[in-house]
Amino acid sequence: MSQPPAPFPDSSPAVVHPGLTSDDGEWSPPWQSLPADLPEKLAPALPAVMARMIQDVPDQIPAYAEARDGKYGRNLSHGVRTAFEQLMRLPGTDLPALNDDSRALMATLGAGEFREGRSMDALLGAYRTSARIVFRDLSAECARQGMDMSVVIDLGESIWAYIDELSSVSAQAYAQAQSAQAGLLELYRSDLASALIRGGAEEKEVQRLAALADWRLPRRLAVVVLPATAGADVRHRLGRTGLVVERESEVVAVVDALPPRVRREQMLRLLAGTAAVVGPAVEWGLAPHSYRVARTLAVQGRGGTGDPVLAEHHLARVVLGAEPRVVAQLAGRVLAPLEGVTAAKREILEATLLSWLTHWGQRAPIAAELGVHPQTVGYRVGRLRELFGDALDDPDARFDLELVLRARRR
Structure with a gap:
C-alpha cells in the first residue's frame, strides 16, 4: 500500500500565485504577512479540520473509497498531520x-499513488477536496475569533x-515513477523479444518474461525485420x-499473428511505408x-x-538466398559457356x-519483354545455342540455368 494522498490540493505546478513584493522588488511568500501567533490561535480548530479531511477525502474521491481503513488510514493521518505542521510553521516567516x-x-x-495504480486525477482531486476543507474551516475559525478580513485573505x-x-x-515524483516504470517495462519487453x-529458452522462462513485460504470449506470432532507422516510428x-x-x-x-485475417490487415496498416519484411506466422x-x-x-x-x-509470398527467394555460396558455385558451373563473352554481351545474353x-x-x-525485334531474339537464341549446345534441351540443365539466372536478378 502506498502512502495516502497529500492533504492539500494541487494546482498546475506552472501556476504561480502572487506573493508579497518588498521594497527592493524581490518576491516574498504570502505567509510572511500573516500574524506570527496565528498558529497558536488556530490550534484548537486543527484536530477537527484534520479529522474532516480524513473522513471526507475517501467519501468524495472514489479511488480512495476502499482504502480508508488499516495502513491507508494510518498513512493518511500521518500525511495530514505532517502537512499541517509544516503549514503552521510558516505564518510570519519567509x-x-x-522543508526537507x-x-x-x-x-x-x-x-506511491502511481505504484498503487491511482491516476493523477485522483491525486489532484484529493488535493482540491482537502484545500476546500482547510480554507473553509480555518477562515470560519478566524471569523469566530474576530480577526480582520485581511488575515483571512x-x-x-x-x-x-x-x-x-x-x-x-x-x-513531479508521480511523473518520475511513471517514467521509470515505463522504462523498466520497455526493458522487459526488449528482453522478451x-x-x-x-x-x-525454456517455456517457463519465456512465460516469466512475458509476465514481466505485461504482454500476452500468442499461440502464433510473426517476426518483422525493418531498417535500423525505423525504430522510433x-x-x-x-x-x-x-x-x-x-x-x-x-x-x-514481434507481433501477434492471430487471428489471421483481422490481425494481418491491422498489422499491414500499421507497417505501411516502413520497408518491413514480415516473416511467416509460427508458434x-x-x-x-x-x-x-524475414x-x-x-x-x-x-x-x-x-x-x-x-x-510467405516470396519463399522461393528465401530458398535462393539461404545458401548464396551454393548458388554462386552452381552459377560458375552452368554459366561457364559465357566466360569468354564480354561483360556487355554477357548481360544481354543472360537476360x-x-x-x-x-x-x-x-x-x-x-x-x-526485352523491347527488341523478334528477329533479334532469333539471332540471340541462335548464339546461345552455339554456346550452350544440347544443355538448352536438357530439362535438368534448363532448371539449373533458370534458378541461377533468377537468383542473379535479385
Missing part, C-alpha cells in the same frame, strides 16, 4: 513552503501558494501490441525461423518503401536466356 522532511514525504506520496493566499509547491513536488528471436505505431528490439543494423519486431517456439526467413529477404533488399513484404526459359522459347513475348 521560510520555504516545504515534508518535501520527501510529498514526493513519497506522489510516487492572506491565509487563503498562503494556502494556495503552499499547495503550489506541495503539488508540484508530488506531481530477444529471447523469442534467439530461441532456446515502429515502436510508436505498434504501441503495446508488439515487441520491438532496436539493433545496430536493423529493427526487429512462438519457432520465432527464430520466422526471423531468419532477414534473408531483407538482406536481399526485398523491403520497399510502400506496403510491407510478406515472406535473353532467362526470358527464353520463362516464355518457353516463344519469340513474341520474349521480344516484348
Whole structure:
C-alpha cells in the first residue's frame, strides 16, 4: 500500500500565485504577512479540520473509497498531520513552503499513488477536496475569533501558494515513477523479444518474461525485420501490441499473428511505408525461423518503401538466398559457356536466356519483354545455342540455368 494522498490540493505546478513584493522588488511568500501567533490561535480548530479531511477525502474521491481503513488510514493521518505542521510553521516567516522532511514525504506520496495504480486525477482531486476543507474551516475559525478580513485573505493566499509547491513536488515524483516504470517495462519487453528471436529458452522462462513485460504470449506470432532507422516510428505505431528490439543494423519486431485475417490487415496498416519484411506466422517456439526467413529477404533488399513484404509470398527467394555460396558455385558451373563473352554481351545474353526459359522459347513475348525485334531474339537464341549446345534441351540443365539466372536478378 502506498502512502495516502497529500492533504492539500494541487494546482498546475506552472501556476504561480502572487506573493508579497518588498521594497527592493524581490518576491516574498504570502505567509510572511500573516500574524506570527496565528498558529497558536488556530490550534484548537486543527484536530477537527484534520479529522474532516480524513473522513471526507475517501467519501468524495472514489479511488480512495476502499482504502480508508488499516495502513491507508494510518498513512493518511500521518500525511495530514505532517502537512499541517509544516503549514503552521510558516505564518510570519519567509521560510520555504516545504522543508526537507515534508518535501520527501510529498514526493513519497506522489510516487506511491502511481505504484498503487491511482491516476493523477485522483491525486489532484484529493488535493482540491482537502484545500476546500482547510480554507473553509480555518477562515470560519478566524471569523469566530474576530480577526480582520485581511488575515483571512492572506491565509487563503498562503494556502494556495503552499499547495503550489506541495503539488508540484508530488506531481513531479508521480511523473518520475511513471517514467521509470515505463522504462523498466520497455526493458522487459526488449528482453522478451530477444529471447523469442534467439530461441532456446525454456517455456517457463519465456512465460516469466512475458509476465514481466505485461504482454500476452500468442499461440502464433510473426517476426518483422525493418531498417535500423525505423525504430522510433515502429515502436510508436505498434504501441503495446508488439515487441520491438532496436539493433545496430536493423529493427526487429514481434507481433501477434492471430487471428489471421483481422490481425494481418491491422498489422499491414500499421507497417505501411516502413520497408518491413514480415516473416511467416509460427508458434512462438519457432520465432527464430520466422526471423531468419524475414532477414534473408531483407538482406536481399526485398523491403520497399510502400506496403510491407510478406515472406510467405516470396519463399522461393528465401530458398535462393539461404545458401548464396551454393548458388554462386552452381552459377560458375552452368554459366561457364559465357566466360569468354564480354561483360556487355554477357548481360544481354543472360537476360535473353532467362526470358527464353520463362516464355518457353516463344519469340513474341520474349521480344516484348526485352523491347527488341523478334528477329533479334532469333539471332540471340541462335548464339546461345552455339554456346550452350544440347544443355538448352536438357530439362535438368534448363532448371539449373533458370534458378541461377533468377537468383542473379535479385
